[in-house]
Amino acid sequence: MNRGLLVALVSAVVVLAVGVAGLAVYVWRFPPGSIAVGGAAVALGQPAVEKAYYEMDKFVTNLADTDRLRYIQFSVALGLVSQNAKETAQEAEPQVRDVVLSHVRVLTSKDLNGAGGKERLAQAIKEGLDAILPGHVTRVYITDMVIQ
Template sequence: MAEDQSEDILEEKQGSETKKLLLIIIIISVVFLSIMGAGFYILWNRVSPPDPQIAQEESKIKEVEKAKSEIRPIYSLDTFIVNLADRGATRYLRVTMDLELSSDETKAEIENRLPQIRDTILTIVPAKSSKEITTIEGKKALRDEIMDKLNSFLKDGSVTNIYFTEFVIQ
């Protein structure tokens, strides 16, 4: 009987040692696999190229922030008074604009091309009806159209924004 008890105790010790060894192996395996997974994740994100759309959006955001932080030269134009393209009623627009320029060199070109600039504006604005330009979207569209047309013939720089300092429809 004493032998049976000693064998049972010996088997229990060996069983508990085997269980401990198995538990240690499992823990080491889980830790190892976790480290491998984290390493693979980090490596994959560094090696894979960034999404081009995200990169493009980030560059646009940086350009806008840079443009907002820079103080650019402003060229003030004389007031324009033009008839609008309304049917049935005679309406006119009195508008004064300031042009934000990309550089000081552009200011000299604006002064040299002033007749062409005034002609361009006097061609675009009378083609609009009061209904088109009374909304915020209409004013933005008018601003963008004028800016695109002016930038199409400027060589030394560009108009980066147009500010309406007076905008009265009667």
């Protein structure tokens, strides 16, 4: 056999073996159907397991009611994918508070009334936070809410 052909064949086998080993490590570290967030694999299409929580100070703001002036006082806790995500949320607290208040001020007391009011508020806040903390927030918890 030609020496050049033999060297090319051995080189191709080595490159292929390294590629297969790299793919195996990647699939083991990040299973199919997951994404990497903060150095950890998070499954897509499944509820993420919360590794950290960040309880924010109380919020007080006015609502968008036009018949009379109404206020809401509420507390928010963020369910986060990792301890690293908690640090990121703490560093971005002014932006987080702005997003939360922006989403609440456009709601009326009727929007927040009933069994689903709290859930609608939490979902609206989460959608807003996904823009500034993509992949970090798994759920928003409204831990306290009073409307006057």
